[in-house]
Amino acid sequence: MQDKPITLKVLDIVSLILLGISTYLALVFAPTELVMGDVQRVFYFHIGTAWTALMGFILAAVFSVVYLIKKDLKWDRYQVAAIEVSLVFFFITIVLGSIWARPAWNTWWTWDPRLTTAAVTELIYIAYFMLRQGIDDPDRRARFGAVYALVGGLSAPITFFAIRLFRTIHPVVIGGANAEAEGGFAMTADMRVAFFFALFAFTVIFVDLYWNRIRLGNLQEKVEQLKLKVTL
Amino acid sequence: MFLQTPTPDTSGYMIAGYAIAFITMALYVASMALRSRNLHQDLTTLQEMDKSAREKEAAGKQSGR
Amino acid sequence: MAENVERTTKTHTADRGSRTGNFFKAVSAVVWKDLQAEFRSRELFSAMLVFSLLIILIFNFALELDIKTRQSVTAGVLWATFAFAGTLGLNRSMAIEKDRGCLDGLLLAPVDRSAIYFGKVISNLAFMLIVEIIVLPVYSILYNVNLFQAGLLLVILLGSIGYVGVGTLLSAMSVQTRTRDILLPILLFPVVIPVLLAAVKASSGYLTGAEFSEILLPLNLLIAYDIIFIAVAFMVFDNVVEE
Known part of the structure; x- marks a missing residue:
């Protein structure tokens, strides 16, 4: 394995700086x-991690299709x-949302569409890793992983729409006409700066972690191949 | 109406939230570093094994002649 | 490889009519084999049925199903029962294929792999529907609710199709893993949540006598889910059984 490329090293440092800012x-x-006090401040990281995690899941579904066509590991x-x-990242999103909900909605958790879908999505991708762990052959692991990520990636948005459709017919306890009661709030200009910067910062941090993780995967692949060669 | 109610002190929740966010990210980075280190160790061991196996093979061939 | 080539040339030269004919023949062969084997042993069916009845029994104690709560939870209890019993059947049905080497035999046969998928879907669906048809009157008698309404039966059919369509694909994967005894429900339940959700909504709509316009939405969702996921499973099934 070669040393870290210089771009990645720079990106590591930039990510840390952006996280700090x-x-x-x-x-x-x-x-x-x-209305809500300081706890509203978790919202910036909440949105930052949620946005990048969702992008990552969509990307994974796209890679499923590409892998199933090209069959390149x-x-x-x-x-x-x-x-x-x-x-x-999505774990952080859910925990931050829950912490925010406690003072804002007076409960750690409600079964509203977003929270429920978030929990289901997290479970789908945990199941994805459990599936992969049970398979030794790398090609089969990749094929099954791609199939499951595709099925899961299609099912998660349907779950979201399904819950939302049915909950709008039967009114929910939380979220009447009053947005304030729902925990909504109007953003000031300064809040917007922090908001968009968090989106930007987490996108960069995600790319950085993602790149590092790909390198780790490549290393793993190399070790596995060498292992095969030595044992043969 | 909302302006009259004092802003509640929810800083405890905020601190907890940020603490969890940072700890989770730190743990993830640490796990990646750990996995990477282990893999590098494996790689060097395997490379040495591979090398010694090849040397043995070469030595075996020479003595056979 | 050579076999593949032979297969493609064969299908190219064969006219369209006999090709679809072959496909249906292969599907019905898979279904027939499953049904015959099951008719002889009855192990899958009896396990699913007894398991379902036990779940209903457990719900009786867990939920205190008195007359008032019965109205609101019947749909939920039924679908939870079908979902749990369904995984039992799906797992077993695929495990048998794997253990007896039937799957390998089927893969060697010069038929389209998706024929195996549809065959397994139909036989799994048949088992599930038979169990459901027995569970419904038993539940009706035990809890004194009339479950025999055309609408409810339609919902049960549509829900079972979606459940089995995804379940067959995922069970074909889970039986090929090391953790095959426990993996299927973990893989299946999070992705069939839309089916269960819509099916419970539609069923309780029929049971409480809601207006049809209210039931139409979950029904449409069930149909959409069935079509989308069976189409996806049909397209990717090759990757799941490839050796």
């Missing part, structure tokens, strides 16, 4: 939200990397 903007620069490694990083 984004934290500063979220915790200090943005004004305190009047490279695409499988891209997919695993995308799903793993997204899974970590």
